[in-house]
Amino acid sequence: MSLFMELSCQHIHKAFQTQNGTIIALEDVTFRTKEKEFLCIVGPSGCGKTTLLKLIAGLLKPNSGEMIFHGEVSDHRSRTALVFQEHGLFPWMTVLDNVAFGLEIRGIRKKERHELAQTFVQKVGLSSFSHNYPHELSVGMRQRVGIARAFIADAPILLMDEPFGSIDAQTKRFLQEELLRLWKDHQKLILYVTHDIEEAVILADRILVMTGHPGRIREQISIPFSRPRDLYTRKSADLTEIKWHIWKILEDEVQKGLWIPD
Amino acid sequence: MAHLEDPRGRSAKRLMDTRLKDRPHLFLFHSEKWFAMGIVIAGLMAWEGGVRLGKISSLFFPAPSVILLTSIQLIMNGKLTTHLGITLWRVFLGFFLGGISGLILGLAMGWSRSLRMIVDPLIAAAHPVPKIAILPLIMILFGIGESSKIVVIAVATFFPMLINTVAGVRQIHPIHFEVAQNYGAGLNKILTRVIVPGSLPFVLTGARLALNMALLLAIAVELVSAQEGLGAMIWLAWQTLRTEELYVSLFVTAGLGVVFNFFLQRITLHLVPWQTEQRI
Structure with missing residues (x-):
């Protein structure tokens, strides 16, 4: 923590x-x-x-x-984790690897970081997409991946x-509520x-x-x-x-x- | 926590399906391709018929069946395979040496602005020189043996590899570097997780151009200065007016180019799965 x-x-x-x-x-x-x-x-x-x-x-x-x-x-965590509007995800990594990126930098072994990343991917409702690449997701889904990646890094x-x-109004409402929930939990x-x-x-x-x-x-x-x-x-x-x-x-x-x- | 479906209602399964469907298949050709093959077959049949009816000179244009028989003969007596093997060896060695140096310098130049400033003018001056023209110079430096041939091929492959790698690193979105930096990535991780994968599509395009260049230069060098290899075979067949052998070596050379491109396309699809829109 x-x-x-x-x-x-x-x-x-x-x-x-x-x-x-x-x-x-x-x-x-x-x-x-x-x-x-x-x-x-x-x-x-x-x-x-x-x-x-x-x-x-x-x-x-x-x-x-x-x-x-x-x-x-x-330990070696960074103080801050950034979430960008777009282009924030690495297109060459799967959803799971994108989410686990912060853990990878901290030197956590592949098996462990993938397990932890999977729980965060689940938290943002994308568990069936963990092996997809960002370009296969909608903009809203990509943003959820970005948010999962930031939360898992556990920066304060x-x-x-x-x-x-750049997200349509309906999806935006869902995402805002999801964000507030994550913020409350973490x-x-x-x-x-x-x-x-x-x-x-x-x-x-x-x-x-x-x-x-x-x-x-x-x-x-x-x-x-x-x-x-x-x-x-x-x-x-x-x-x-x-x-x-x-x-x-x-x-x-x-x-x-x-x-x-x- | 509630599992939210994507509002567009797309499932992972369906996305996977489209991904597979988008990929070109190995053996299933589209009907257009069948049409193209039909044209080739019709052309060959017309050629064969023309020769048999005496309308086409069999000395300059030996019938396809004769060419086929000659190629089987040349394979059986080992002549074709020896020449082919030597050319392949030169192509791969030159491609490897030139490609690796182009790749390494390209990554460094893409990363470092000052290195780019220093090296760019040299590249701009050296790149447009037709590489076969420097063969005599290379021979002065490396002797008339095998090494000068390899060096010329390597020099020719170096440039497309370098130029594409630099472009590949430069087109990586700055945000990717910022994200990596923000999560505390060191130079090592930035190299392996951002620079290399980010530039890979361009690097592979460079490799394709470089391999074509290597084949071109191998044949050219063998035409002017070798006793063995497909280029030498072409030249020898021409000088002795064994036209059927000339055609065999020409077709094999053309086939090599096709095979190289085919395999690099396969490798690209395999190594760059995040770019399915890149239809080749």
């Missing part, structure tokens, strides 16, 4: 050099998570959400500022970059990037609303709904009110024509 971990980001700055000069992706981003929190990050395209996740994952280095992880990770922090962004800190405001409100304990150019955190909103959340949560007047509130924050960006839903 992994230990719980908290994260605090302090005055993170990140800029990229391009041919047209410097682009400031993130400016003075500061926030602190609670342990086992479900934190959603919403904002328009290009506001640096993905960059923020990559910084936390250690794939990029900030120009200045600090990320402090509170808590220790047992899960970073999810619009994982359900007690992880989740940082979940999305541009779907309703999704953020349904999933999150707290939402960070970001604006772009340069990317900064405009507001932090706590979501008061009790868990487990269900259809009635989706219907409630409070939800509409919070959604409306976030829309108002982002309205400037919309008018600037920067809101490009993909």
Whole structure:
């Protein structure tokens, strides 16, 4: 069992050099998570959400500022596990090998890691597909594989970059509920990037609303709904009110024509 | 936990079925292929008939039946098999040496930007040179014996292998490297689990081009400077005007190319099961 971990980001700055000069992706981003929190990050395209996740994952280095992880990770596990929107799975590995990848890196023997992976594949309802390759699955199924792979790695922090962004609305609802169930069972800190405001409100304990150019955190909103959340949560007047509130924050960006839903 | 069916209602079984169905079969030809074979057979029959009726010169175009008999004769007396064996040996040795070096350098160049920057101009300059043209130079360096022939073949196979391997590594989606890195993979695991499998489809295409190149160069080298091998056999048959032997060696050479391609396609399907859409 992994230990719980908290994260605090302090005055993170990140800029990229391009041919047209410097682009400031993130400016003075500061926030602190609670342990086992479900934190959603919403904002328009290009506001640096993905960059923020990559910084936390250690794939990029900030120009200045600090990320402090509170808590220790047992043995050689990584602190974070990433779930991408698409292309995240290795096309050359079967579902089982994809899920077991984190265990393979940790040097766990094939038989053991396949057994454990099989239970996680079952948890996301794909047990009859464990020997299929990703291209043989629907987009929704692939995303479930990606999620199983992240959970099995047992990193205390899960970073999810619009994982359900390209999935149809009905499947998305199933997947959201499945994710919440896994999150409850495995007690992880989740940082979940999305541009779907309703999704953020349904999933999150707290939402960070970001604006772009340069990317900064405009507001932090706590979501008061009790868990487990269900259809009635989706219907409630409070939800509409919070959604409306976030829309108002982002309205400037919309008018600037920067809101490009993909 | 509830077992959720995929909303599209597809089962694993059905997916497996489509996967098998998508693969080309070994012996079951489509009707188009039967048609193509029919054309070949009709052509051969017309040829045979033409010779027998005296409409076609049997000196320049000996009848297919004569060619067939000659080839059986050449197999029985061991001549054909000896020449074929020597050519195959040259092709495989050259392919192996050139292919392995192209593969290793290709993986390294795909991975390292600076190595690519250094080596790319050299490759761009050397690649377009027709490789048979450097045979005299190679002979100065390696002597007129067997090794210079192998070296020329190896040089020719090196380039397609290298270029395809570099392209294969470069087209791997950056996310795959990020995922591997995020899960803590070291260079070793990145190489064996990302770079090699990710570039494999391109590498195998490179291998196919390289093997064709090896055969081409083996025949060319044997035409100009060998006493043995299919190329030498072609040349000798031409000089002595034994046209039936000329045709036998030509057909065997053509057959080799077909067989090489066929086996590499099989190997590709076997090694790259995640790319069923790659119909060859």
